[in-house]
Amino acid sequence: MLPPGALGHSGDDGWLWVHVNLADARVAPYLRAHVPDLPKAALDLLLSVGDRQQLHADDACVYGVFADLVYRLEGLSDELGLLHFVATEKLLITGRRDGLHSIEAVRKSLRSGQNPKNHTALLESIFMQVTTGVEEKSEAISDELDFIEERLIVDLEDDIPKRLAKCRRLAVRLHRLLSTQRSVIGRFEQNAWQTTGKAHVLKTSHIAQRLDWLDHEMVALRDRAHLLQEEVSLRMTDQTNRNLQLLTIVTTVFLPAGVISSIFGMNVGGLPLEHDRSGFIVTMLLLIGASGLVSTS
Structure with a gap:
C-alpha cells in the first residue's frame, strides 16, 4: 500500500498513475480515506462490482468502466474482465479484479522506455491496448476459420462443429463488446463538451475509429462462421439421410426373412x-x- 497522503502529492508539474487490485479488501478503505477531492460518484464506480461499461466526465474528472480481455500466465484468454478508472487533473487511478491485457501491455511499453506526456495520454494508450487485444483475437478467429474451411473441403470431421461453435461464440461476444464500447464513447463525446474541467482532455476520436473498424471485421468473422455452420449442418443432414437410407434398405431386405422365420x-x-x-x-x-x-x- 502507498503511504497515507501519497495520492495527493504528485508534484507541481507531475502526475501519478496508481493501479490497484480491487479484489484486495484493503483497497476500498484506503482510497475512501486518502484520495483527495474525488467525487463520490467516481469513487463509487471505481470500487463497484457492476459489469456495465460506461464513460463519464464532469468538471473534476473522467471516470468509467471498460471491458478488456483477461490476461493469464499462458497468455491472452477468451474471458472478459473489467477495468475501472478515474482520471483527475494530475492523477490516474485504475483498478481490476482480474489480470487484464491492456494493463500488462502498457506496463511492458513503459518498461521499454515509452513515456506518455500526461495521464490522459496513458489512459488513451490503455484504451488502444484494449482494441489491440481484440485485434489479436480476431486474427486468431480468422486463422481458425481458415483451417476449418480447408478441412471441410476434404471431409467433415468430428471436432469441426465444436471448434466452429467456439469461434462463432467468441466472435459474437467480441462484437457485443466492441459495439458497446463504441456506443459508450459516442455518448461521452456528446456530453464531454458540457464540462469545463481540465481533467477530461481525453481524445477519443482515433479510439472510436479503431473500434468501428474492428467491429466491422468482427461482424464479417461472425457471418463467416455462421455460413460455415450452415455448411456443416447441411453436410451432417446429408450424412444422416444416407445412413437412414442404408438402414431402410437393410430393414426392407430382411423384412420378408423376418416374417418367414417368425412364422416357422x-x-x-x-x-x-x-x-x-x-x-x-x-x-x-x-x-x-x-x-x-x-x-x-
Missing part, C-alpha cells in the same frame, strides 16, 4: 414341413428368394 418359429401344431427332412433347405430357399425379390424390386 411359432410353437403350434400343423406347421408345414415340420416333419419333412428337407424342411430346413426349403425354408432357407424361401428366405433367400423373398429377400432377393424385395432387393430387386
